[in-house]
Amino acid sequence: MFFYRYMLFSFILRKMKNLLINLLFFAVFLYFSSFIFIMMKEGIRFAFEYRDPKNVAIYIYKYLKWCYYNSDSLTYSVFFKAGVSLVIPFWAYLKISKINWNEFFRCMFEYICSMFKKNSYGGENLEFRDKTDIDFRQADYREEMYRIKRNAMMEIEKSINKMTVEILCMKNKKEDCDNVIDKS
Numbered sequence: 001m002f003f004y005r006y007m008l009f010s011f012i013l014r015k016m017k018n019l020l021i022n023l024l025f026f027a028v029f030l031y032f033s034s035f036i037f038i039m040m041k042e043g044i045r046f047a048f049e050y051r052d053p054k055n056v057a058i059y060i061y062k063y064l065k066w067c068y069y070n071s072d073s074l075t076y077s078v079f080f081k082a083g084v085s086l087v088i089p090f091w092a093y094l095k096i097s098k099i100n101w102n103e104f105f106r107c108m109f110e111y112i113c114s115m116f117k118k119n120s121y122g123g124e125n126l127e128f129r130d131k132t133d134i135d136f137r138q139a140d141y142r143e144e145m146y147r148i149k150r151n152a153m154m155e156i157e158k159s160i161n162k163m164t165v166e167i168l169c170m171k172n173k174k175e176d177c178d179n180v181i182d183k184s
Helices: 002-042 044-049 053-069 076-097 101-116 131-172
Strands: none
Touching: 002 044, 002 053, 002 076
């Protein structure tokens, strides 16, 4: 019986944690979208005067109340500003959520540590150690470029041949067009 109570308690705590985190994300989203709306409506200086979340909430509440009672005098610019102020924080959230934070902090830590090392620019840290390695990489690069050009030329020739066959078949109105281009 104790195990079931423990599982139920764990489940409730997990759901409460998820609910609180979602409420926190929603509150932050509303704050930033309201801040951006104030910035678009009144200007940047006025928005930073209202940067306190309580002041932002009061301003938006009063503005929404005014919009409710004066809905016939609203213009498209108000709807555009509201839409943009809702899209920008959502877009920023999507971009921030795609960051690999472990990798980001590891790279930042390595960068900061390398700034404090005295001999961080020694020969062991360089990617190209000698001239032969550089020449090899340049030759590999040239070979790759040649391969890409050759493949592109082959594709262009194939498409030209295909278009030629289509044009000649349309002019002659033949149904069997296989003998137009020799297959060599």
